[in-house]
Amino acid sequence: MQQPSQNGLPLPLKTKFSPTHRYLAKVTRRNLLFCLLPALALTSCRKFRSDPEKITMRPRIFLEGAAPIPILDEYDVRLVQLGTIANIMTEEPSDRMFALWLSFDRRSAMTLQKETIRNIGKRLHLVVGGEIVGVHPIEGGITDGVLPFVLSANMPQENALFLYNQLNTSLVHIRAEYEAKKG
Numbered sequence: 001m002q003q004p005s006q007n008g009l010p011l012p013l014k015t016k017f018s019p020t021h022r023y024l025a026k027v028t029r030r031n032l033l034f035c036l037l038p039a040l041a042l043t044s045c046r047k048f049r050s051d052p053e054k055i056t057m058r059p060r061i062f063l064e065g066a067a068p069i070p071i072l073d074e075y076d077v078r079l080v081q082l083g084t085i086a087n088i089m090t091e092e093p094s095d096r097m098f099a100l101w102l103s104f105d106r107r108s109a110m111t112l113q114k115e116t117i118r119n120i121g122k123r124l125h126l127v128v129g130g131e132i133v134g135v136h137p138i139e140g141g142i143t144d145g146v147l148p149f150v151l152s153a154n155m156p157q158e159n160a161l162f163l164y165n166q167l168n169t170s171l172v173h174i175r176a177e178y179e180a181k182k183g
Helices: 029-043 106-118 157-182
Strands: 060-063 077-086 096-104 123-128 131-137 146-151
């Protein structure tokens, strides 16, 4: 049974580790905590920091025929994936076109749904570095927050992989940049 201190709170336990390890026999919980505290402070509280040099691409999505203001930008994109789709313009089964699937956060997915329902028959353009790199024809409302963009039919696999890798790296650092500015 522990003896209460002068203010009525129990005194800390001075539990010792197993005496089989001679050098740990005199270590108390408090001493161990004080020894580990600097290491915990340096590792567990560290956040991923943005590196502006690694942000090489900022994807923006524009609606065809609308004002030159993006409806979604780089801060809305959460994930990018690369895939292939069959090229219906050729009979060669190995001939594939590449596509990027962009996933958005909940607020942006609602914006995407609203804009795609309003603008059926138009196209969305994925713009990176001032160039249109992908197109999505709007055939109906997108309700799941995932937007596929078909890349140019003549884009080789190396270029599609490079675009995908650069977007992935940039988005990680853009999110870190956003979190740092947010506070």
